[in-house]
Every structure is written in structure tokens, then in C-alpha cells.
Amino acid sequence: MTMAGSVLAPNPAPAAAPSPAPRKQRTGRALSDRRTRFGLLNATPVVVYLLILFIYPIFSTLMLSLKGEDGAFTLHWYTDAFRGANLEILLTTLRISAETSLLALGIGFLLASAISRLKPLWAGLAMIVVVVPHFISALVRTYGWIILLGDNGVVNNVLTDLHFPGAPFQLLYNEIGVVIGTTAVMLPYTVLLLYAVMKGIDRRLLAAAASMGAGRITIFRRVYVPLVAPGLVNAGVLSFILCLGYYLTPALMGGEKQTMVASLIDEQVMKQNQWNGASALGIILLLLTFAGLLLLKLLKSAGEALRNRGTAS
């Protein structure tokens, strides 16, 4: 019935509302279906697993964050989180995450588009070079960066020897250091995501655009980027979310001013034994992550709307 409907409809609206059957009736009908019941039975182990290992811990963290020292309900851990130094840490976290995801996106775009143009063998090798550092412990990688970027590190020594104006630079224990470190961590994700999208683009589309008169820049702007756009949004939001809760690299490569939320949680739990406040921060991080995912959805539907607007004429 639905199939016939969509075929006969001259121009089906993208979000055609389903038949306005009462909700209860539909649920009842769905449950009476043998396949649905069988499916529910099969899903039970997974549901139990998730309930024990995900829902329960998150729920108890939530409860912890809503409990005062005396055990009564309170919201003051949350108000604390949005006050003074804690607010600054929250904003720093957002800023560093934004910087990191933009940088990882930019470098990832260049790398991925270069790799997607290589012959398969070379592309494979290049991908290994991009991904293999990820197999090494994050701690080791971070110390590697510290050796490279220190005041007497390789980078500064080379720049000084070249008499580069202003060298040596302060590349560690400030925001530059943190962003370099976190970008390096996020890069494989953005490269892999973008590479997959770029590989899927039919390069003959670019030739088709050229055949009807489009120059290189126009082809890039009007054809290539719009086709890669979904990947850009995914990769950007993913690295932003991953960066929000990232602990190790900012803690080791940043200074006092680059404390991020994860470090603050660590400090509250390990040094101040302040579990309630840490829980509130954890919940805030979780909500920020959800906000990021929501942003992803909004960006996608906005892109869709933007595309549809052009045809309204």
C-alpha cells in the first residue's frame, strides 16, 4: 500500500506524515507481529548488557551530581561548574576543541584529497603512514611531540640554525602545543572519514563539469566541495566531540591556562576527592557531546534545505 502510494504520488514530500493511526493501536499491532516479538527476544542480551554497563553508570553519575554533601538534592555542582575558573576551563575546552577540529579538518582535507588521487599501492602506503601512529600508545606519542617541540627540541633547533626570525618559539605548555598534540591525535579520524567520501566521488563528474565550461576553481567549489561536504561535517563534529573529553595530551602539553574539563575532573577526583562536582562536569561533557551530535543533524538538514532552496524558482 505504501509502495503504491509513493509511486502514484506525483512529487512525494520528503517527510510525508504516516497515516494518523492512534499510537497505542500501532504499538499493539507491532507487538502482535511474530517477527517483532522474535526481534525483541534477540535484542534482550544487548539491552541487558547496555543497561548494566552504560545506562546504570551514567544514571548513577547523574544522581551523584545532583546530591549535596548532606545527601539532599541540589543543583549547586552545576552552578559551580559555570562559575569563575570552572567556566573558564569549560570555555577553554570548547575553544581548543574547535581549533583542533578545524585544523584537523583542514589538514585532513588536504591529505585525504592528495591520497585519494594516488595509485592504489601508494594510497595504501600513505594511509598506513597516517594510521600507524595511532597504534602507538598516546603517552609515547605525546612524549614524542614534547621532544620535537621543546625549547631545545628538533623543531626549534632547526629553526634557530636557519636563523628563522623569532626562533626559538614557545611551542609547549601553551595553546599551540595543545592544539598541535590534539590535532595529531584527531588527524587519522578526519583523514579516514574524508578519504572514504572522496574515494566515492566519481571523478568523471569533474570531467563532466569541465566539458560544460567550468574552470578548476569552479569545479572545486561547485562540484567537489559539495560532494565532500557530508564527510566534512561528520569529520569535524567527530573530532570536536572526541577532543571535548580528551585528557592526556592537553594535560601533558598544555600549561596552566590550557586545563581542559577532563583534567579538571581528574583533579577533583584524585586530589580533592570531590566526586559530586566531577560527576556534574562529566554530565556536562556528555550533554555537550549530545549538543555536538545535534549540531551535526542540524547542519545536515540545513545543508539539505539550502540545496532545496535553490530550486524554489
Next chain:
Amino acid sequence: MPETDVKPSPAAPTLVTGTGKPLSVTRLRKTYGGVTAVDEVSMEIAAGEFVTFLGASGSGKTTTLMMIAGFCEPDSGSIVVGGRDVTRLAPQKRGLGFVFQQYLLFPHMTVWENVAFPLQLRGVPKAELRRRVGETLEMAGLSAMARRRPRELSGGQQQRVALCRALVYRPPVILMDEPLGALDKKLRDQLQTEIKRIQQELGLTVIYVTHDQEEALVLSDRIAVMRDGRIDQFDTPQELFERPRTPFVADFLGAANFLPGHLEERSDGDAHILVRLDTGGLLRARPQAAAGGARVRAAVQPGRLALCPPGDGFCTGTVETVTYVGTLVRVTVRPLGGANTEPVRLELPAGRAPALGERIGLAADPADVSVFPDVLPDPEHGG
């Protein structure tokens, strides 16, 4: 049928016609690592002409088209479009239209945007753009789906959009690379008619590449039959069919029967030439320059042969197979006399089918018989 909601409507009267320009190709040559793909191809194509490059894969037809489009650079030779030498220009500077076999519509744009894209590139004012896109879509019967995405359309509709996109900016020449190759037979026939109609209405110069000889015959004003990087014959479909200049053309366009024999000395002022076939019969062919006594092969299309009582025609034989193909029946006849003779293929109206094993004679109108000296390579080669 997804095609039924598309009703081709008459073209809007404001459409500019006669936009096609002449094209000339001179001694075009292309080699790939020592292998010659296109060898000294030259041709003159008039404005508003529909020309097809017909050949098997590897015949150089697509390479020639790609060189005209600018997607691959010739080693030597020149390409002139409407008086302008474009040989060394990038594809986007040539201003030609191209229709690809795989449609290659932009998936992130709607049908409307796809067709508007080349006009936007040319900075066409908004009002004119709207009018021209609208007219072009209407002409192709696509107005109803202007707001759809390519993936929501059937293959035939997508190729129509691609066609609109290639002709909306009135390019001097439109190149088509097997545009109907991915479609099924019925749709192909329908789109052939439509392409031909639009081409004639707008006076477009079209170069069309295909390996389907039937398609070439239906569409083209002239056909260039290509083989091994060369043009075997460049002529109207009728000329190619009735007066093939090489055995290859005779075989490729009509799957001709080749009957070996030798020329008889001309006698009694007969306008025709006589071929004494190896099977013993005497075949009359249309007048053409040939020396008496020479070994020849006479070519006759299966559809141009007729049955006659045994002993009357140029050949007598027994019916070997009878196959019904719709309104036609395909018959093979094993000639009697002569050793190692190939069976002769016929196409007859379905009502005239002989019985299996029947002894029959074969006759042919001399005008339908071509004679080739028997020194050229086997026609099966490369076909």
C-alpha cells in the same frame, strides 16, 4: 513504467535553432605506448549534421571523440570548430557539449540545477536563465521533475537530463559517447527518436559514438565506420548499406554473406558484371571496376536475398536452420556443389519460411551485390 509520466511536448517557439557549427578534423593521430589508437583521421562535418562514429571496441571511435572533446590530446593533427582551432585548448575552453554513457549528473543538484549549471558558469542573467532552463526541460518532457534529484529518476530520464544539460548553452557541437548504452532496448528506441527530433528541431551538430549499427543507421545523416584507428568509409547510411566500399563495412553494417568466386569475362553488352561462384552458380553484380578472371568475394546482405525454384538462382541448396525472430525468419541454406562452402544466411518475411531440408534456389537483385577483390584480410577479423 516509470517513463509513462513523461509526455514529450512540442518545443517552445522561442528556442533558438540552427546553433550547430561545422567541425573539421584533419589528420588526427594518437598513439598509446606504441599502439596506434587513431591513425590519420580526417573528416568534414557540416553544421546541423548528425554524424556517428561506428565501430567495435578498440576501433578508435571513442579516442577520436575524446580528442575532439579535449579530454585527451592528439599527437598530431588539428580540430577546428566553427572556424576556431581548438586542438590545444582545455575541454572547458572549447565550449562543446558532452553526453556521457553514465549520465554523470551532479548528484547534489536537482534536475533544474543540473541544467542551469552551465548557464550559471556563463553568467547568464537570472531571468533568461530561468526561461532557457524551463524551455529546455519542457522540450525534453522533464518539467514535472525539475525539483527531483538525479537518483530519483530512471536511467532514461537521467539521460534526458544529461542531454538537456549539454544543449541548454547551445554549444556549437554536441558529442555523445554511447549515451544509450546503459539502457534497455525499448527505452533506447524511444530515446533515439527523441534525440533525433531535438537534433533536427534545433539544428544541432552532433557527433555520436556507438557500436550498435542499427542505432547508427536510425540516427545518422552520415556514418563513419571505423576500424583499427582508421575510417573505413564515411557515407550516408544508404550508401554504406547499399554500396559498401570494403568487405568490413559490408559485414559490419549488414552481416553480409560473402560468396567466393572469380570474375567472368564480360559478354553481350551486359551492364552487370558476372561472378562465377565456387559453388558453380553465376551471380550478377552491379557494375563496378574489376578485372576479368580475378579472385573475388561477392557480398549480399541476408535481407536482400530471395527464394526461387531450385536451379533458377545463382545457387541451389538445402535449408539447414529456420529461426523465427518476430516478424522475420532467419534461414540458413547449405549450398550444393563446391567443397567447404559456408552456409548462406537469409532474412525473409515470417510467412515465407521454407521447410527444413527443402531444396531451394537463391536469387539476388544485381544492385544489391557488391564485389570485392579477394586480397583483403578476412572480414571476420576485427569485426
